[in-house]
Amino acid sequence: MDAEITLRVDGEAHRLTVDTRTSLLDALRERLGNTSPKKGCDHGQCGACTVLLDGDRALTCLALAVAHDGAEITTADGLAPAGELHPVQQAFLDSDAFQCGYCTPGQVCSAVGVLDEFERGWPSHVTEDLTGRPEMTSDEVAERMSGNLCRCAAYVNITPAVQQAGGAR
């Protein structure tokens, strides 16, 4: 069964027809040709498909496109205009926080979401004092970034990159 929906992706509105089984990830990649979010597992286990969905980080492989008619989506490619980089992207370059690059757009979007969650004072599993604002320690960042697998294992570069970008805000 097909359905017609509207998605606003990286600032541009798209009207498209999707199979009601189509994931948001496949709608972006296979219908709209936006391959910035990656498919690593299709089961919400690796984080490579992470985007900002209506402002929050979200796994697009676990979302059905038809359920997100009218959604505002920002992929890693939409974080900054062409020729410029978002502070998180610049920090990833500075820290060499990736190798093969396949998990990277998801890591970057996840990091942008993480920084926003810090800003809003959200605690994590490792936050000891739930009454205060969580500090952007390496333990806090590592915990919050652990839904994004990196098989090249750039973790010890990713954490300082996120902290650097956080400090730059």
Added chain:
Amino acid sequence: MTDLLQPHAIGQDLVRRDGELKVRGTATYAYETPVEHPAYAHPVQATIARGRVTAMDTAAAEALDGVLAVLTPFNAERLADASDAEYAVLQGQDVGFRGQLIGVVVAETSELAREVADGIAVRYDEQPHDAELSADRPDLYAPEQVNAGHETDTAEGDVAAAMAAAEVTLERTYSTAMYHNNPLEPHATTALWEPAGDGFLTLWDSTQGVHPDRAAVCQVFGLDQEQVRVVCPYVGGGFGSKGLPHANVMLTALAARALPGRPVKLALTRQQMFVLAGYRTPTIQRMQLAADSRGRLSAIAIDVVEQTSKVKEFAEQTGVPTRMMYASPSRRSTHRLAALDVPIPSWMRAPGECPGMFGPEVAMDELAEELDIDPIELRVRNEPEVDPETGKPWSSRNLVRCLREGAERFGWSGPRAHRDGDWLVGTGVASSVYPTMRQATSTANLRYEDGRYVAEIGAADLGTGAWTILPQITADALGVDVADVDVRIGDTRYPVASVAGGSSGTNTWGSALVVAAREFRTKFGADPRDGDEASGDVDQAAQDDTHSPYAFGAQFVEARVNADTGEIRVPRLLGVFGVGRVVNPRTARSQLIGGMTMGLSMALHETSAWDPRIGQVANHDLAEYHITVNADVGEIEAHWIDEHDPYVNVMGSKGIGEIGIVGTAAAVVNAVHSATGVRVRDLPVTLDKLLPGLP
């Protein structure tokens, strides 16, 4: 001996040239190739572990709107060369392992292809399968050789006599788990046959080598090289699993041939990668060590048992590092295989050395404990003057320097174990080694174009940094600024290049680039004209075979084990490596820490839980096959010593992609032992193995 290139660009800490594309997600991986009107393919897989497909009901599937082709063993075209049973997809009805490819559906959308593929009814003549590895199987056999052309067995002196005569002996059995490479980018291909003419095939394939990939495809389909182009500018990781094409590449090409003019895309699912993309065999390693009271070895032996598939043999060279690592007059190594009804094992990061430095490096720690000698000192006392296997001098061997510098940086001296509240804390060390290789074939082309030097070579960058470091090498060979050099890779339109494997890429491609640059300067001088062009072949570069070329390293681990729960944490991992001259410290460090982290993952988190009753990996996804995540790592430091090696190649560089994973798991086991007194000899180390022995 070679006069090494004068380093100017080499050694500079340059940011990755492909970095901006990667942080935006606009680097194009194989499945993402923008093509007109693609069709989508999904495989049909066998649901038995052994037997024969007797019928497949495809009529309903073929009649569905949007289904473009359904291929099975009953209707697929015959391939030109079906001699490689892995590549002979849909060429017969026999099933050799659960999940084997038995069909493919091509449809207008990926959803439809998947639905239809999953719905095809298959009838089988099922036969009992045999899929359980053990060291006491009566049918173990010696392969003709093991991976990379190494001898199956070696022997020198009399190990049994040395064991009988020695003051101290150690006999232990160690085992490593089945591991799957699991690059984050699933194996994927976009394939397009030209609609007319005598057949031209383009494959955008995720591969560690476009040229070896093309050669395999040409062989299977009976095509000339000129009829096939393989393109792969970016690879989302491989770790060996994309070093050789697997059956999915042939299946995609076959599917596309059924639809000339229509690009066909096929990406394996994560679950399929546990069946079709190769894996590291589980290994069982029986170690024997004999020594005098001062720790000088008189015998070292390793007898390895591991598995292969009845469909196609792969023999991991697990016993190889024991042959050359330490001095000992008597030595033995053997490999025996069980051929099972299982998927086909293949290369995974440091095949041979990675599992093969687990048993020996834990055994050395056990011997040190037995003798009450510091484990670093024990290794120093068994340092060989020359390569014990070949008798050749080392091109450079700085294991002892790595151990000493690592000890200093890590803070090794003093007591190795203490208790910190609920946590038992300990430290461990192990050696690393990896051969320095250069492949026989690679050619680079160098052209002066619009005021820039443009080098072309069909090399691959799987995250290693080739896009960035090959210009550094070329710039120094030309004597120009690196900013004036472009290097183009990842396409068979560029000259032949070897696989990115065996940590040989930089050594091989760099050597060819240097020859091309020198040829260019000889022909055209310092002031070339637009269009001037020269090429260079790695064969022409001097190959020194009078020395034994290896990289060495030392890995240090701090482990903390919770005394009540057995939870294991590794807050510190530190490695020091002797890897020759480092071309780019930024990308080199990333490769080394990446390897070390994958070693930590091997030690604590990864295992493919094999169910022999059904012949399948039970935990075949990334939720249950655990790989190390961000919160699992603490401090990880990689250092390298200043090492000058004039024998390996003109850059003086050794490979760095694999050595980082070698020895890590042994260092973790040794640290956990020092913390808890519990010696885990079968990987991974999990809390259930520690709990019974905790104080």
